[in-house]
Amino acid sequence: MDTSKMGSSDKLLLAALHLIAEKGYNGVTTLEIATAAGLSEKTLFRHFGTKQKLLEAAFDRYHYAEEMKKLFAEKLVWDLETDLLLVSTTYHEIMNRNRKMIQISLKEDEGQLPGFRTRTQKHPQQLLEILTNYFIDMSAKGKIVATNPELHAFTFIMMHFGAFMNDLDSQKSYPGITLAPFVQESIQLFARALRP
Amino acid sequence: MDTSKMGSSDKLLLAALHLIAEKGYNGVTTLEIATAAGLSEKTLFRHFGTKQKLLEAAFDRYHYAEEMKKLFAEKLVWDLETDLLLVSTTYHEIMNRNRKMIQISLKEDEGQLPGFRTRTQKHPQQLLEILTNYFIDMSAKGKIVATNPELHAFTFIMMHFGAFMNDLDSQKSYPGITLAPFVQESIQLFARALRP
DNA sequence: GAAAAGACTGTCAGTACTTACTGTCATCAA
DNA sequence: TTGATGACAGTAAGTACTGACAGTCTTTTC
Structure with missing residues (x-):
């Protein structure tokens, strides 16, 4: 996935999705996610406030729910x-x-x-x-x-x-x-x- | 499961198995496991040394591997x-x-x-x-x-x-x-x- | 075109809480 | 006496999360 053109939020959401799917919610730190997204941890919290909200946002963003x-x-x-x-x-x-x-x-x-x-x-x-x-x-x-x-x-x-x-x-x-x-x-x- | 007659080790192993299966390794604390087994956290560490070894012991003890x-x-x-x-x-x-x-x-x-x-x-x-x-x-x-x-x-x-x-x-x-x-x-x- | 303003980000230091794990001593049963 | 346990206090590390400040880049304004 080419993330170079994506906004910071999307980079974080994607990184969170990948890492949490792989290692579980408690198995990943916010620092890991931010680093994987190529951003600082601070930016993560500026965008999503909490780790929970980050996960929820990722779920909302990438969940396909066609009829x-x-x-x-x-x-x-x-x-x-x-x-x-x-x-x-x-x-x-x-x-x-x-x-x-x-x-x-x-x-x-x-x-x-x-x-x-x-x-x-x-x-x-x-x-x-x-x-x-x-x-x-x-x-x-x-x-x-x-x-x-x-x-x-x-x-x-x-x-x-x-x-x-x-x-x-x-x-x-x-x-x-x-x-x-x-x-x-x-x-x-x-x-x-x-x-x- | 009646645990009243079991040894402390077995009580701990069973409790660990149940809780980790339910909430994941990182989702359970050693205190939770010990309490669920009706024992103190100290006893847990006396028996198994580390949380990892507890999980490994549980896996060895309760894994059925018939030919x-x-x-x-x-x-x-x-x-x-x-x-x-x-x-x-x-x-x-x-x-x-x-x-x-x-x-x-x-x-x-x-x-x-x-x-x-x-x-x-x-x-x-x-x-x-x-x-x-x-x-x-x-x-x-x-x-x-x-x-x-x-x-x-x-x-x-x-x-x-x-x-x-x-x-x-x-x-x-x-x-x-x-x-x-x-x-x-x-x-x-x-x-x-x-x-x- | 230059200057000012604003949005976004990084660095760093720090807080508050959780948690794996230890040490000490007392208790109690065989 | 011995062996297993509990109560309690405590340590060290990890981690979610915050605040202060500075830098960069784009947009607006004169």
Whole structure:
């Protein structure tokens, strides 16, 4: 990331996000953050007042909160494999954009970060609804057998949630396995399992 | 957990494990840990010398490291649904036994916890091997079609890893969905998808 | 075009609080 | 007597945060 043209506030927010995601809120000092941003500690406090407010500002600034429904409203074509691919890639895109925020939510407990976790959980919940309804509709169209649409949807999302989580830390558990083939595999698996 | 009959060391180790898993290493003080254990802070240091050594001792004491291969050596019966159920339940059992350790590994970065992460990742890696070989053998027996055994295995594990992670924080993303039906669903899904 | 004003930043010294960790001595049970 | 513990006081280091002052750069004003 080229920070040379950014304002001081943005430099600080980015540095805070990176460092807190990596070492946790209590694991980073305000001096570290300021230094990483190429600024003095004093400037940090002039901009944000407290360390807490800095974190909150970073969360507000870099949290992506599009309405999931819009993302799918007109893009579904009612072909199972095509649509599942859309869902998968969209899911991973959004999760990756919110990667740092998710890491922070994982590390810190809710007491100190009011509302952070609910915000990071918003997307997955919306997606579950959408996918459940999709399976119901596809079943009504006779294109799949959906004995338990919500559980199907949940299972599909858990697969991708697991893969995303596994990918989160650079210290990967399963080296040599990349995301793209996995996405393909997950879709074929569902396509074959739900075929009427 | 009834701690009344335990020795002081064990009380401290347990308290440390609980609190660090909940609030992170830097989020808990030695005084908190000692108080939670019903002992004085002094006793904590008499037993473990430093806070770091306390955490390391807790990890050593409560980390379950059975050889996965033994768990499956004679239990597989070469019926897909039966065996997948065994794999799933064993996986969740082990992950749940190591729950606190996994939470700690997630919160703390590797720099401060030498070797912790590799230990928590040992089980998943072993399981991937076992399951891959299982799919290869089942394919050779003509009982399933395994176009890409390792990717099948990876996908199956990611499903359950995702479900486990989702279950980790009490602040669940998906209330109302419990583990048992999900396990059942995941197995049926694979059974139908891999049927020759 | 020069001067003045204002916005932003760095340096440095310092405060107040927390916290890991120690030393001493008394207590108490086996 | 011995071994484990608690109460208490205290040290040393780290850290969030403040105040005072000076420097630089841009913008405004004459």
